[in-house]
Amino acid sequence: MHHFEELQLNFETYFNHRHFPENPSTLYDPAEYFIGLGGKRIRPVMCLMGNELFEDIHPDAYPLAAAVELFHNFTLIHDDIMDKAPLRRGKPTVHSKYGEPTALLGGDVMLVVAYDYLNRIDNRFLKKIVHLFNHTAMQVCEGQQLDMDFEKIADVSLEEYINMISLKTSVLLAASLRMGAMLGGAGEGNQLQLYEFGKKLGIAFQVQDDYLDAFGDPEKFGKQVGGDIMANKKTFLLIHAMETANPTQKAELERLLKTDESAKVEKVLNLFKECGIDAWARELKEKYIQEAAKHMEDIAVLSVRKKPLLELMHYLVQRDK
Amino acid sequence: MHHFEELQLNFETYFNHRHFPENPSTLYDPAEYFIGLGGKRIRPVMCLMGNELFEDIHPDAYPLAAAVELFHNFTLIHDDIMDKAPLRRGKPTVHSKYGEPTALLGGDVMLVVAYDYLNRIDNRFLKKIVHLFNHTAMQVCEGQQLDMDFEKIADVSLEEYINMISLKTSVLLAASLRMGAMLGGAGEGNQLQLYEFGKKLGIAFQVQDDYLDAFGDPEKFGKQVGGDIMANKKTFLLIHAMETANPTQKAELERLLKTDESAKVEKVLNLFKECGIDAWARELKEKYIQEAAKHMEDIAVLSVRKKPLLELMHYLVQRDK
Numbered sequence: 001m002h003h004f005e006e007l008q009l010n011f012e013t014y015f016n017h018r019h020f021p022e023n024p025s026t027l028y029d030p031a032e033y034f035i036g037l038g039g040k041r042i043r044p045v046m047c048l049m050g051n052e053l054f055e056d057i058h059p060d061a062y063p064l065a066a067a068v069e070l071f072h073n074f075t076l077i078h079d080d081i082m083d084k085a086p087l088r089r090g091k092p093t094v095h096s097k098y099g100e101p102t103a104l105l106g107g108d109v110m111l112v113v114a115y116d117y118l119n120r121i122d123n124r125f126l127k128k129i130v131h132l133f134n135h136t137a138m139q140v141c142e143g144q145q146l147d148m149d150f151e152k153i154a155d156v157s158l159e160e161y162i163n164m165i166s167l168k169t170s171v172l173l174a175a176s177l178r179m180g181a182m183l184g185g186a187g188e189g190n191q192l193q194l195y196e197f198g199k200k201l202g203i204a205f206q207v208q209d210d211y212l213d214a215f216g217d218p219e220k221f222g223k224q225v226g227g228d229i230m231a232n233k234k235t236f237l238l239i240h241a242m243e244t245a246n247p248t249q250k251a252e253l254e255r256l257l258k259t260d261e262s263a264k265v266e267k268v269l270n271l272f273k274e275c276g277i278d279a280w281a282r283e284l285k286e287k288y289i290q291e292a293a294k295h296m297e298d299i300a301v302l303s304v305r306k307k308p309l310l311e312l313m314h315y316l317v318q319r320d321k
Numbered sequence: 322m323h324h325f326e327e328l329q330l331n332f333e334t335y336f337n338h339r340h341f342p343e344n345p346s347t348l349y350d351p352a353e354y355f356i357g358l359g360g361k362r363i364r365p366v367m368c369l370m371g372n373e374l375f376e377d378i379h380p381d382a383y384p385l386a387a388a389v390e391l392f393h394n395f396t397l398i399h400d401d402i403m404d405k406a407p408l409r410r411g412k413p414t415v416h417s418k419y420g421e422p423t424a425l426l427g428g429d430v431m432l433v434v435a436y437d438y439l440n441r442i443d444n445r446f447l448k449k450i451v452h453l454f455n456h457t458a459m460q461v462c463e464g465q466q467l468d469m470d471f472e473k474i475a476d477v478s479l480e481e482y483i484n485m486i487s488l489k490t491s492v493l494l495a496a497s498l499r500m501g502a503m504l505g506g507a508g509e510g511n512q513l514q515l516y517e518f519g520k521k522l523g524i525a526f527q528v529q530d531d532y533l534d535a536f537g538d539p540e541k542f543g544k545q546v547g548g549d550i551m552a553n554k555k556t557f558l559l560i561h562a563m564e565t566a567n568p569t570q571k572a573e574l575e576r577l578l579k580t581d582e583s584a585k586v587e588k589v590l591n592l593f594k595e596c597g598i599d600a601w602a603r604e605l606k607e608k609y610i611q612e613a614a615k616h617m618e619d620i621a622v623l624s625v626r627k628k629p630l631l632e633l634m635h636y637l638v639q640r641d642k
Contacts, residue, residue, distance in 0.1 A: 008349065021459075024463055024467055024470065026464050026466055026467075026470050027462060027463055027466035078425055078426070078429060078452070080419075081425060082422040082424075082425060082426070100403075101402075101403040101470075102466070103471055104399055104402060104403060104425060105399070105403070105462050105465055105466055107429075108399060108428075108429075108432070108462055109458075109462040109463075111432060111433075111458055112432075112455055112458040112459055112462070113455075113459070114457055115436055115451070116452075116455040119448055119451045119452060123444050123447070125449070126444070126447065126448070127444070127447070130436070130440045131437075131440060133432050134434075134436055134437040134440065137430075137433040138342075138430055138433055138434070141348060141426050141429055141430040141433070142345055142348055142430075143382065144426055145345050145347055145348035145423070146345055146347075148422055148423075149347050151377055259452055
């Protein structure tokens with residue numbers, strides 16, 4: 001059994017090389033550039049951990065993990081185009097550095113290379129893993145589309161938002177764990193519990209992300225607090241506030257959403273606090289953590305094997321930056 | 322053995338249904354819309370024909386053909402974004418009808434569904450076919466990137482242009498035939514000859530496309546003659562003209578490229594004729610047809626099995642619209 005950090009290191013050793021041909025460099029260098037920006041490699045390591053929950057790591061878990069990481073980066077490159085985001089991980093996004101056409105095509109070719117890593121998996125597992133991978137990839141696209149759709153809709157319910165977040169973020173975490181578990185020889189029942197663990201963990205993670213953006217300690221958070229509020233982004237907090245505010249508070253919130261005044265963040269935060277949104281969000285996160293933990297409990301393997309994943313869960317949802 | 326038209330009908334029967342889920346319709350309806358615009362379905366039928374050159378059609382040739390057609394449509398949707406093209410097959414492109422973000426994401430999800438069709442192929446063939454599919458997909462992206470790169474370069478040699486066309490257009494025709502042949506149980510040597518047949522045919526097709534845009538009969542051509550000239554598009558004709566024109570002709574050609582004068586098309590066409598570009602293009606096409614035919618000759622199957630593909634070749638390169 002290995003801890004997250006050890007597997008992270010193992011994965012980096014496997015993954016840290018050029019993934020694309022040299023030429024044409026106008027296509028492949030931008031793709032390499034983006035991969036080189038790094039990140040915590042959470043999803044690929046989850047493939048390894050899902051495997052090791054049941055059995056020693058199968059050699060095919062590494063190409064699987066690489067496929068998942070490349071897929072994730074493909075979605076980021078394309079999302080950044082759609083969101084017109086100038087920066088990712090503190091560096092210029094692919095489209096802002098190399099232009100939109102190249103970013104579009106570089107993302108495309110990254111998805112193809114992801115499938116080429118998948119194609120290295122043993123025939124015994126290949127079809128089932130690719131099936132889940134494809135299903136998940138479609139869901140991630142659906143989540144991104146809903147996210148864009150929601151920007152244009154005034155009223156998004158909490159249920160709709162959770163569904164969107166689940167598609168956009170959670171299912172890839174869940175599928176990473178489950179595809180790893182498939183290579184680890186897990187039975188169907190255990191696979192499903194692990195998948196649900198990943199989904200709940202993903203939602204808890206997003207609740208916390210939204211929470212920290214509003215209520216995080218600016219010193220530890222590492223980016224400007226209130227960014228979501230400034231951008232009028234629909235978050236767990238804003239959606240619940242709109243649902244629970246009294247008419248006066250709601251009117252004030254709606255007014256603030258239309259302004260760019262300097263005290264906007266402060267005023268919205270005060271309204272959130274008046275409505276008890278901060279405490280509600282902490283409880284909501286806790287609820288999803290408990291649900292995730294319950295699914296982990298119901299997985300029929302020795303408790304000792306579960307330790308690294310439970311550690312990861314607490315690391316992911318108790319981080320303050 | 323079946324003719325192209327029969328297989329085209331068989332493919333349409335298999336392919337003519339909804340390929341995407343109903344919801345979210347904001348994502349999937351645009352993808353369906355584009356598939357519904359039709360086209361001649363040349364590539365998927367080539368999968369079937371590549372199979373039938375060697376053996377009765379394997380049931381998996383249909384999902385393979387569907388994957389190829391979806392892949393081709395994915396490239397068209399994304400190319401149209403990159404090229405800012407308003408129309409495709411006389412109808413609005415996806416991005417001009419639904420916006421760029423949806424076109425980008427709709428293309429992405431189409432590629433995923435293409436891989437899901439591939440995943441239906443029997444394990445005996447799966448890895449080899451997916452490997453060629455991936456390799457080809459990367460080449461098609463490379464071709465599109467080079468095409469965009471060439472727009473910014475004054476001097477593109479004929480060799481570079483042929484390489485770009487080969488990547489952007491020919492390899493998918495070649496791979497469609499070869500993947501079909503794999504399902505038909507063809508040996509490696511026959512597969513390679515068929516692949517080269519497809520590549521040469523693709524180049525002949527592009528030479529003709531460029532030729533007809535300049536010298537086609539407007540009545541039969543169905544679109545405005547001289548479109549490439551108006552757009553200063555690098556074509557077989559323009560590249561060879563720049564290579565063979567005398568200094569006076571070259572200066573005049575370069576002057577014309579910078580203008581939008583009403584007689585531009587007529588003047589460029591006259592220059593092309595002075596340089597003998599029309600006869601040269603007809604000979605070049607003929608050269609590639611002969612090379613393709615030679616590769617077909619070298620395939621070790623009964624001549625009678627080759628008839629439909631040779632018919633298709635003549636249909637594709639002798640069309641006048």
